Amino acid sequence: MEGNEAVAEGAIAGGCRAFFGYPITPQSQIPEYMSWRMPQVGGIYLQAESEVAAINMVYGAAAAGARVMTSSSSPGISLMQEGLSYMLGAEITGVVVDIARGGPGLGNIGAAQSDYWITTRGAGHGDGSTLVLAPYSVQELHDITAESFELSERFRLPVTVLGDAYLGQMREPCLLRPVGDAPLARQLGWTVGGGLEGRDRHIVNSLWTNLEVMEQMNLRMADRLARAKAELTRWEEYGAPEPEIVLCAYGIMARVCETVVDWCLERGIAAKLFRPISLVPFPDQAIRSLAGRAKHCLVVELSLGQFIEDIRLSVQGLCPVSHYGRTGGVVCTPEDVLDHVVEILGR
Amino acid sequence: MRGEPIYECPEALTDTPLRYCPGCTHGIAHRLVAETIDQLGVRDRTVAVASVGCSVYAYEYFNTDSVQAAHGRAPAVATGIKRVRPDAVVFTYQGDGDLAAIGLGEVLQAATRAENITVIFINNGVFGMTRGQMAPTTLLGQKTTTTPAGRTVAEAGFPLDVCRILDQIDGVAYLSRETAIDPKHVMRAQKAVRKAFQAQLDGLGFSLVEILSTCPHCWHMSPIEALEHVRTEVIARYPLKVFRDPYAEKPSADSGATRTE
Numbered sequence: 001m002e003g004n005e006a007v008a009e010g011a012i013a014g015g016c017r018a019f020f021g022y023p024i025t026p027q028s029q030i031p032e033y034m035s036w037r038m039p040q041v042g043g044i045y046l047q048a049e050s051e052v053a054a055i056n057m058v059y060g061a062a063a064a065g066a067r068v069m070t071s072s073s074s075p076g077i078s079l080m081q082e083g084l085s086y087m088l089g090a091e092i093t094g095v096v097v098d099i100a101r102g103g104p105g106l107g108n109i110g111a112a113q114s115d116y117w118i119t120t121r122g123a124g125h126g127d128g129s130t131l132v133l134a135p136y137s138v139q140e141l142h143d144i145t146a147e148s149f150e151l152s153e154r155f156r157l158p159v160t161v162l163g164d165a166y167l168g169q170m171r172e173p174c175l176l177r178p179v180g181d182a183p184l185a186r187q188l189g190w191t192v193g194g195g196l197e198g199r200d201r202h203i204v205n206s207l208w209t210n211l212e213v214m215e216q217m218n219l220r221m222a223d224r225l226a227r228a229k230a231e232l233t234r235w236e237e238y239g240a241p242e243p244e245i246v247l248c249a250y251g252i253m254a255r256v257c258e259t260v261v262d263w264c265l266e267r268g269i270a271a272k273l274f275r276p277i278s279l280v281p282f283p284d285q286a287i288r289s290l291a292g293r294a295k296h297c298l299v300v301e302l303s304l305g306q307f308i309e310d311i312r313l314s315v316q317g318l319c320p321v322s323h324y325g326r327t328g329g330v331v332c333t334p335e336d337v338l339d340h341v342v343e344i345l346g347r
Numbered sequence: 348m349r350g351e352p353i354y355e356c357p358e359a360l361t362d363t364p365l366r367y368c369p370g371c372t373h374g375i376a377h378r379l380v381a382e383t384i385d386q387l388g389v390r391d392r393t394v395a396v397a398s399v400g401c402s403v404y405a406y407e408y409f410n411t412d413s414v415q416a417a418h419g420r421a422p423a424v425a426t427g428i429k430r431v432r433p434d435a436v437v438f439t440y441q442g443d444g445d446l447a448a449i450g451l452g453e454v455l456q457a458a459t460r461a462e463n464i465t466v467i468f469i470n471n472g473v474f475g476m477t478r479g480q481m482a483p484t485t486l487l488g489q490k491t492t493t494t495p496a497g498r499t500v501a502e503a504g505f506p507l508d509v510c511r512i513l514d515q516i517d518g519v520a521y522l523s524r525e526t527a528i529d530p531k532h533v534m535r536a537q538k539a540v541r542k543a544f545q546a547q548l549d550g551l552g553f554s555l556v557e558i559l560s561t562c563p564h565c566w567h568m569s570p571i572e573a574l575e576h577v578r579t580e581v582i583a584r585y586p587l588k589v590f591r592d593p594y595a596e597k598p599s600a601d602s603g604a605t606r607t608e
Binding site: 017018020044046048049050052053054056057058059060061062063064065066068082083086090184185192193194195196197201202203204205206207 | 390391392394396397403406407410411412413414415416417420423424425426427428429430431432435437452453456
């Protein structure tokens, strides 16, 4: 199954019954798939007139109690920032999938990881962040997308699933989760439109003109992010138990670095892959612990240096942190990464 | 001796004091919408979508479930609500800065989709909350804080007539331009609002009522002068008209006719 299709089936398995989308390569297969699949499961599909409209439809549908998703790619994600900020401010749920491509600007349709900052450093203006999860296989795209809806509701935060052009368009075996019955919309303690009988009216709103009330709202969101840090922080390690060098990579570059670690071990180099799965919350303690025992951290990413900032902040100088990245849709090969490892270690 | 009350606050309005300036007809428009909701008996399933601008606090005034939308995005937000809650009665309440400027795309596309929602469009020709900058609907020659010498075609183009644009869109079920400058027009406007909501209840598609409103503060007029300005100047540029009415008794003869005032 293709990664984009696995995302769509994952959403359906996760109870998503409303999808608002807009075509953009390399993720157009998601709205295409949803356009025929959603009616089959009693859901609704709507092609919005823009990414701006799509995310605001998500906002409305989430406010009305739907498990709802949109998907896009880098330039479209830029346009969705406005709506995401409102969703954060209004404390509502929803899932956004970013199958990222090269940029800035219109860029290209190659795989890139240069959306790290736009997805992890908040969502639009204001003082908050969505949860950000970064799968590295078709199976994980499926599973993480499915789970995102429950996570979004548990923490009352939108969830961003961050993939890239390679992940979205590659084909791998995928064990699909069962699709159960799910309602178009549910009435939760804060949702609108489910009928006013027996309850107070609900207001979904992000306007807080009282400064202290606004601050309290932001602090409430910070508390939920802190709770997510305790409950949701995820990463994987692969390779030597006591590494001399730690390769730090997520998403598609973690796939490449798994190969590099295998090659290193064959050469007698104690290498380990550190792969964050949750980018927000970031597994800072895990990489700090590894860095305290290693000689070097090599950050490998498809950007000129975004992910490395979180590694540096986490490592806090316990060992040198260096960077190898390609940009603009060019992908680092295992050979390139191995060369950097050899150069760093001097052998 | 006390008799039966002949005038009460609609149930669909809260008792929150309105923040609107003296002489602004937002308050009348709120009441028209609230009375309609009461008359149709749909308050328990109505969702108001408040916008940005002077009407941003609509969620505090309408005694219904409410969502506050980003500037111009109310029709998209309403679409999301309506699609997953088809039984809900969903309306947006938007000013001209919101709907005719940043939000023109959203309202046109919602109309094109025949989205089964109702839009209440308050047109006072300026960005009121931000103290009176030019809006797309600002009249030629009208002085605003960003057209200090008066709006000219050379600098800012022509005033935008939203209803004339919408009148070309197949998905529009009900469309009318009204005002609230005197009791006669208020009563006409109420009929229009009622029909717009009825069109949604009947699943006929997109409905919109434009209400030519006043902004005495930004217009630098007294409330009386502002009402007269609408009567003499604004209506001349934006004639009152029922553009589309699926409930008209004689659709061929009257519904498309411009009323002469």
